[in-house]
Amino acid sequence: MRFAVLQFPASNCDQDCVHAVRSLGHHADLVWHKDGSLDGFDAVIVPGGFSYGDYLRCGAIARFSPVVVALQRFAAQGGLVLGICNGFQILCEAGLLPGALVRNRSLQFRCEQVFLKTASQNSPFTSLTPDARPLKMPVAHGEGCFFADESTLKELQENQQILWQYCDAQGRLTEESNPNGSLLNIAGICNVSRNVAGLMPHPDRASDSVLGSTDGRFIFESMVAALQQKRAA
Amino acid sequence: MPSSKSQPLAVPTPIIRMKAKVTITPKRAVLDPQGKAVQNALEHLGYSGIGAVHVGKYLEIELTGSNPEECRPKLDEACRRFLSNPVIEDYKLVIE
Numbered sequence: 001m002r003f004a005v006l007q008f009p010a011s012n013c014d015q016d017c018v019h020a021v022r023s024l025g026h027h028a029d030l031v032w033h034k035d036g037s038l039d040g041f042d043a044v045i046v047p048g049g050f051s052y053g054d055y056l057r058c059g060a061i062a063r064f065s066p067v068v069v070a071l072q073r074f075a076a077q078g079g080l081v082l083g084i085c086n087g088f089q090i091l092c093e094a095g096l097l098p099g100a101l102v103r104n105r106s107l108q109f110r111c112e113q114v115f116l117k118t119a120s121q122n123s124p125f126t127s128l129t130p131d132a133r134p135l136k137m138p139v140a141h142g143e144g145c146f147f148a149d150e151s152t153l154k155e156l157q158e159n160q161q162i163l164w165q166y167c168d169a170q171g172r173l174t175e176e177s178n179p180n181g182s183l184l185n186i187a188g189i190c191n192v193s194r195n196v197a198g199l200m201p202h203p204d205r206a207s208d209s210v211l212g213s214t215d216g217r218f219i220f221e222s223m224v225a226a227l228q229q230k231r232a233a
Numbered sequence: 234m235p236s237s238k239s240q241p242l243a244v245p246t247p248i249i250r251m252k253a254k255v256t257i258t259p260k261r262a263v264l265d266p267q268g269k270a271v272q273n274a275l276e277h278l279g280y281s282g283i284g285a286v287h288v289g290k291y292l293e294i295e296l297t298g299s300n301p302e303e304c305r306p307k308l309d310e311a312c313r314r315f316l317s318n319p320v321i322e323d324y325k326l327v328i329e
Contacts (some may be wrong), residue, residue: 057318064315093318100320102259105266147263147321179263 001227002027006071006087008062010034013048013084020207021045024220030054033065042227044071048140048202058101058143059085059089068094080124080162080223081196081215084097085141088188088198096196097189098156099148105181109142113212114179115199117167118185120160123190124226125197125219134171135215137206139179144200146182146189156189164188164199253308254327257317258289261265273280292316301328 005017007030015029021028028045031038038044049099052061062068068090075096083091091097104110117132118126128137148156156162164187168177173185180200188199203216259265265287272286298304308326317324 045302056316060315060318092320098320100318102321103266105264107266107270145264149262149320181266 001042001224002040004029004030004031004038004044006030006044006046006067007032008051008065008090009222010051010053011047011049011086013086013202015153016202016204017045017047017084020204020216020220023207024217024224027225031067033062033067036066036070038067038070038074041074041079043082043223044074045204046071046081046083046090046198047204048085048087051086051090054086054143057093059086062086062090063094070200072096075191075196078193079197080218080227082125082223083196083198084204085127085139085144085200088200089143091196091198097191097198098152099146099189100159101143101200102145102147102213103143104141104145104179109140110144110179111140112138112179114139114187115146115167115169115171115174115177116164116199116201118170119162122162123194123197123222124161125222126163128222128225129218132171134167135204135206135218136153136171136213137201137216138212139201140205141180141200144180144182146180146184146186146200148183149154152184156186157184159192161189161192162186162188163197164201238241247300248297250327251296251298251311253292253294253304254290254323254329255294255308255312255316256289256327257292257322258324260323261286263321289322304328311326 003021010110118129165185166178190197203219206216207211267288268286275283312324
């Protein structure tokens with residue numbers, strides 16, 4: 001499978017994403033933000049970082065790049081898109097995912113391992129996650145608090161669009177396990193069509209045992225499985 | 234000599250310099266921990282009677298055009314589309 005990893009000025013997890021995909025035996029190519037085409041790719045990863053210095057708002061400027069225009073088309077055609085950290089912020093700014101990410105409630109930049117409960121296995125990003133097993137992966141963000149108004153939150157719950165929630169090591173959703181104050185402990189969501197997802201934690205930094213966890217692989221492997229299923233159909 | 238009707242001189246619309254002042258504030262429903270931190274600090278500094286504080290953004294945009302009200306629709310669009318995020322922010326636009 002061919003993964004595109006987008007690169008904006010000041011993206012800094014692009015290489016981590018490329019490494020994670022390649023270590024699973026698949027192709028990964030960096031695509032510069034000025035590129036207007038995503039032809040030939042099976043999936044797109046929007047990586048973490050501080051694109052455009054987080055000027056104005058995180059992801060506010062990146063979302064108008066030519067590559068994001070191409071991404072809108074790619075997503076509309078059902079292509080698989082995963083936004084990680086700044087990538088999640090960009091997808092929300094671009095309207096590809098609902099809600100927004102705001103400043104962490106503690107006002108601290110939180111850089112630590114968290115546990116994630118997979119709230120729905122019904123998606124191309126979570127299908128291969130072992131049942132009920134909290135995933136361990138790092139967060140590193142200052143603006144990761146997920147916010148959406150009441151009606152949007154209700155929709156997310158009704159449509160099972162919440163994919164990951166912060167939990168403790170036993171899988172319990174607690175306030176202490178929430179590093180940023182996100183509503184409903186939301187760490188990541190998907191769109192209604194379930195082909196676009198975003199999360200604040202870094203599966204790209206939890207795909208190599210030397211980094212302390214390989215739980216991030218479940219997310220990439222789920223994507224590959226979904227793509228293989230689509231190809232076989 | 235036949236008299237020629239004189240054409241009235243076309244007066245070009247003057248182009249003036251204007252300044253758009255955009256104030257962006259977090260929506261009430263959005264938690265504003267920065268505002269809370271500033272409120273606490275003001276109280277600790279000894280200022281009494283301090284209520285809620287909301288921290289926002291202020292932008293000044295210099296522009297040229299014929300008149301402020303003509304520029305308003307485009308600037309409103311820029312505010313909604315880019316300068317503010319309507320999910321979490323409100324904006325106020327003043328053009329001088």
